[in-house]
Amino acid sequence: MESTLLSSPRFISTKSRESCGIVRQFQSSFNGKMIANTQFTRRTDSYTNHRISTNITSLFSLGKKKAKAIKRETIVPEPDYRIPVVFLGLAGGLVYGDNLIAAAPVGLLGLLLLFQTTRVRFVFDDEALEVKVGKELEESGENVFVGGKNRWKYSSFINWELWWPNFPILVYFKEAQTKPEGQIHFFPVIFNGKQLYDVMVERAGPSKTSGPR
Template sequence: MATTLLSLHSFLPIHRRREEIGKLSAFRTSFGGQVLCKPSFCGTQIATNNHGNRLVVNSLLGRRVKSRTRETVIPEPDFRIPIVLLGIAGGLAYTENLVPAVPVGLLGLLLLVQTTRVRFVFDDEALEVRIGDQLEESGENAFVGGKNRWKYSTFVNWEFWWPNFPILVYFKETQTKPEGQIHFFPIIFNGKQLYDVMVERAGPSKTSAPKES
């Protein structure tokens, strides 16, 4: 799809480009009848990759978006962990255990908000953390510095805890610093989709694959 869009935008006359974009804006996916690409988005949201090629970015959660090489994968959000934490906090508050209820509840609220906004984007060469459905850049990492984008070729190893109900994903990479940098992220995405794309792009893990939810 992206190759087709690139060709249309690069070589058709301006009035033909507008005509093709207009046709594209009318196309709707089978996923909730949502518009795949609005005219205002198609006209402006054209990114330039490291090689200077112009690509149209599509943010379809849980779907695979065709690129010039491998597909871009964006796992769907998964609200199970924040819901469980908020349930535990509610139970603790009900039994008047307010001291543990407060931090557990705050953590649940934080992860609930993050689930609605944080996206893992797996493109052809790297994993990148982006923000929102428009896939805005997340800026520099607040803890270790550098961009929240890591090439698969720099991954040393990675793991899921725990595969059947994934809570944390761990990976170690040498891009941030040569001796290796460790990262932990709560799994606020579809665990099966996340595991499958990690195996495909970063190689096999020592843990077993999570079961279908």
């Protein structure tokens, strides 16, 4: 009996210790779950922020790609036969006045310009001016005077002029693409002068001359 009574507290204390251990384990487990949930929440927030940031970056990138995809249309000024006709008419007048020596070179120049008017085109694409030939707008090859392709980026233009605005005969431009110090080019205006002037202003910036009337 006495031994039973004496052993009861031990039994109770053992039970208590087990109960306390279970409670501590439960609390530790509970606390562990809370910590895990907190960490999970933080990770979720971080992941969400990362997704939002990625989506915003993607939207900006998409916008830039769309902006790059929008290109200016290619413009080809219409041919203008006025200058060849003027030269041929002048040659005819010289022949009528029995001045055959002067009529010959003027007439030949008129024929050359007439032929070039039927085949040579100025093509203004999104980034450059290019001289092309034929109805299929084939490449014109290398420039016979200064070498290199007959294609010049607008960003390389230093200056350009159109002589004369009311009746354009020559177009002049200087570019730094062929050589850094600048290369000068002259072309007879065998295209619609108004169209040529407008597209040059739009793509290469304003000229010192006024536009054709």
